[in-house]
Amino acid sequence: MIASPARLDWSGNKRRNPKAVNHWMRGRRLLCHICSKKTFLCDDTGAPCHKVCAEAVQQRWGGESR
């Protein structure tokens, strides 16, 4: 069975997700550490990263967050 595509909530909406992290780097553009293209976003660790790239990585690792 193939899991449905991973969907990360990067909206930063703390009402919907109390653990929401601000993934918007305030207009700074840095190179995504996965695809090496410029992005305005960062992942949970603060490293520059596209949302789609982070989702692809999460999917590759099984999509489970524990």
Ligand SMILES: [Zn+2]
């Ligand atoms: Zn990327």
